[in-house]
Amino acid sequence: MTVLDGRSLARQIRARVATEAEALKRAAGVTPCLAAVLVGDDPASALYVRNKERECGRAGLTSRVLRLSRETTWDALRAELDRLGEDDAVHGILVQQPLPPQIPVDAVVTHTDPRKDVDGLHPLSGGLLLRGAPGFVPCTPLGVMALLRHYEIPLRGRRAVVVGRSALVGKPLALLLLAADATVTLCHSRTPDLGAVTREADIVCVAAGRAGLLTPDMVRPGAVVVDVGINRVDDHLVGDVAPGVAEVAGALSPVPGGIGPLTIAMLLANTLQAARRLTQGGDGPV
Ligand SMILES: NC(=O)c1ccc[n+]([C@@H]2O[C@H](COP(=O)([O-])OP(=O)(O)OC[C@H]3O[C@@H](n4cnc5c(N)ncnc54)[C@H](OP(=O)(O)O)[C@@H]3O)[C@@H](O)[C@H]2O)c1
Numbered sequence: 001m002t003v004l005d006g007r008s009l010a011r012q013i014r015a016r017v018a019t020e021a022e023a024l025k026r027a028a029g030v031t032p033c034l035a036a037v038l039v040g041d042d043p044a045s046a047l048y049v050r051n052k053e054r055e056c057g058r059a060g061l062t063s064r065v066l067r068l069s070r071e072t073t074w075d076a077l078r079a080e081l082d083r084l085g086e087d088d089a090v091h092g093i094l095v096q097q098p099l100p101p102q103i104p105v106d107a108v109v110t111h112t113d114p115r116k117d118v119d120g121l122h123p124l125s126g127g128l129l130l131r132g133a134p135g136f137v138p139c140t141p142l143g144v145m146a147l148l149r150h151y152e153i154p155l156r157g158r159r160a161v162v163v164g165r166s167a168l169v170g171k172p173l174a175l176l177l178l179a180a181d182a183t184v185t186l187c188h189s190r191t192p193d194l195g196a197v198t199r200e201a202d203i204v205c206v207a208a209g210r211a212g213l214l215t216p217d218m219v220r221p222g223a224v225v226v227d228v229g230i231n232r233v234d235d236h237l238v239g240d241v242a243p244g245v246a247e248v249a250g251a252l253s254p255v256p257g258g259i260g261p262l263t264i265a266m267l268l269a270n271t272l273q274a275a276r277r278l279t280q281g282g283d284g285p286v
Helices: 006-028 043-058 074-086 105-111 123-131 139-150 170-179 194-198 243-247 259-280
Strands: 033-039 062-068 092-095 159-163 183-187 203-206 224-227 231-233 236-238
Touching (some): 006 043, 006 139, 006 259, 033 043, 033 074, 033 259, 043 062, 043 259, 062 074, 074 105, 123 170, 139 170, 139 259, 159 194
Parallel strands (some): 159 203
Antiparallel strands (some): 231 236
16 A cells, blocks of 8 residues: 655655745745734644744745734724735735634635635635636645645546535545546535445545544545545544555555645645746746
8 A cells, every 4th residue: 555645745845845936036036925814812723824834934935924813803804915915025815714703704715815815715716726727726635636646646537536525625626636637526425325436436535524434445445545634533633534444545645644734835835826926927836
């Protein structure tokens, strides 16, 4: 069984981003900058944002964190988003979720400058992805595709099953697999007999947030399994894939050390891409 090592690939992507960010700096005097907005004091969100700041630093990107109180109104947050959109020194904007209840999440997403939409959640980014046009793609599905590409997993004509249909992971991942010529089935909590569907797959990507959802009997021997899930069980991080799947699958991404590190690496890549587009007008995918 091949372990799909996301941590090692993430290091390679970060190094590539660092080299290309340095080249952009030399050519155009621009250092890509990510601005993260943190509303409230959720400890997990604060940790995620600190990790993103650290990773930006390691790749030679700059970062800013705007820390706002839990009582921040939507009007005040909107004004901050406007300022970040207009600030030429900022190339990527992300608003860390979850947000306090007085903040309308959908409005935050649509109000973020689409030129700086490094989370790929703006409706314009979603529309471009649907059309197969260049645009920002959410970081986690981008990470899954990078991992499959790195391990040279063939996709053309293969049957891919995605479990989970969120706007953040499942739906964009299904579209990316489709664009790579896989035959894609998208499953969710109302899919009857999930195992009958996943057993048909050459590639199974699970992003449901349910520990142990994918059991060995649901996997065709030799299939490629990508575990996107992150669940905290008894103070441990586990994915959506049950332990015995490693004995059946041909390849499997671990949790931790699989898609998690790639998600942050792709955020850096998207920030570099945003900086290039804003300053040079190029697409420049990493
Ligand atoms: N590795 C990373 O960096 C990373 C990044 C993002 C997310 N994640 C993890 O990935 C998982 C999914 O995240 P998300 O944001 O997409 O979650 P989400 O918005 O809660 O969506 C979960 C999806 O899974 C489906 N689902 C839930 N239970 C199911 C079941 N028993 N059978 C089949 N489908 C089921 C849901 O179906 P319905 O639509 O029918 O409700 C929904 O579409 C979470 O564990 C999250 O922590 C990891």
